[in-house]
Amino acid sequence: MEKLSRVKVQSMLSVVSSKPIESGKIHRFSSLDQAMGLHTIHIVFYYSSNPFEDGPMPSDLDNLRVALSRLLDQFPTVTGRLTRGVDGAWEVKCNDAGVRMLQASVGCTLVEWLRSADASEERDLTVWEDMPQDPSFWSPFRIQITNFKCGGVAIGLSCSHIHADITSATMLIKSWAEVHSGQPLTHSPIFHLPPAISSPNNSISSFSPSKYTDPPPKMSTITMKFSGPVIKKHLLQIQKQCPDATPFDILVALFWSRIAHWQEPLPNDKQKQTRSLCICTDSRRNQQITYGYFGNALYFSVLDVDADKLMSGELGLVTESVHNHIEGLKRDDFLSFINSFGEERNKDEKGPFQMYGPRLTCISIEHENMMYDAMFRKGERPVHVSYHVGNVGREGLIMVMPSGDAGLGQIVMVTLPEKQVASLSKDQAVLDLEPVMVLSGMR
Structure with a gap:
């Protein structure tokens, strides 16, 4: 018998960038990006208190959306949708389709969860669905905010590995925290490797996938x-x-x-x-x-x-x-x-x-x-971070x-x-x- 999930999803919405994306903008993936297409990345940041409760908006959900929307102005590949290029390879049609966001709750404390949940149950904190045959309306990035009984919160991020590796996905959450707390971005995003790196090279790695x-x-x-x-x-x-x-x-x-x-x-x-x-x-x-x-x-x-x-x-x-x-x-x-x-x-x-x-x-x-260092409030670091591929x-x-x-x-x-x-x-x-x-x- 399948075990019932303790995570109860309460709402789902889309968060879009606060400024319109340049019309017709396309992002082409590198060969290494394309190679990662079988895999996905799932990260959970655990915090002992909800950093979104304090803010100018009437609800914590509104407060977190404001900062995320401003952040997405700088990440057009995150808000866009996958499409096939003329050569059949995946690319991103950069638009304002947005990121899927879910809000959920768990009827236990954060400490109880870290002691009692297993890795399989932890996946319930990072909403994901496999890419459909037509991904033109499908969001490759999904964020879930899960509230614990004690007031703690888990921020779960899922994304396709085509778009980002572990460092990039982590930096996205860290940058969101910086925008939310009014700090400048430690690392402004760039989406293409420098010319010296992207130029041809005939040497081949010994790794054989x-x-x-x-x-x-x-x-x-x-x-x-x-x-x-x-x-x-x-x-x-x-x-x-x-x-x-x-x-x-x-x-x-x-x-x-x-x-x-x-x-x-x-x-x-x-x-x-x-x-x-x-x-x-x-x-x-x-x-x-x-x-x-x-x-x-x-x-x-x-x-x-x-x-x-x-x-x-x-x-x-x-x-x-x-x-x-x-x-x-x-x-x-x-x-x-x-x-x-x-x-x-x-x-x-x-x-x-x-x-x-x-x-x-x-x-x-x-x-x-x-x-x-992903601190949505000054001095409040995550108490634990989990990664899954x-x-x-x-x-x-x-x-x-x-x-x-x-x-x-x-x-x-x-x-x-x-x-x-x-x-x-x-x-x-x-x-x-x-x-x-x-x-x-x-x-």
């Missing part, structure tokens, strides 16, 4: 929060092998090495002697690309490690491999991937591709703490991000086949890092 994918088994997500002191302790323990290791390095090494015990080698693993991990990083971090770039600027690379080394239990050795791989990524690697993806590799197939999960994939969000393949996804606490604290969200998640939640090597379970579904 899957064009087609079988339906994955039933997937589940587990969220674990690791404290700064515990992370620091374990970094000190491996300092001899990898003195410059980061929290991302050691957590990816830990989870990859544990998951490898339950996963069969992929056909492309060399004679089962190596195991592969796809590492997804944000090219804004090392490139001359502003964080205001609104689109996809992710870079997917592959790390191969000897299978015996991976499963030996020597965490320092695996951490060193992850760290050296990340540090070894060069500017030209990023440029090559962004420029030539979908053009040189697949002249007849522009995507979309299965980008997450054809092999176990991890995403680094550790370098940027901006999700906790839609349509993850059967090998799964590891996401590592800051916890919002001062120091080295991290949150790891892992999406795997249901049986593997059950094993991971009881794995002693993981439990030795004393994780706190968040959204664990324990009532």
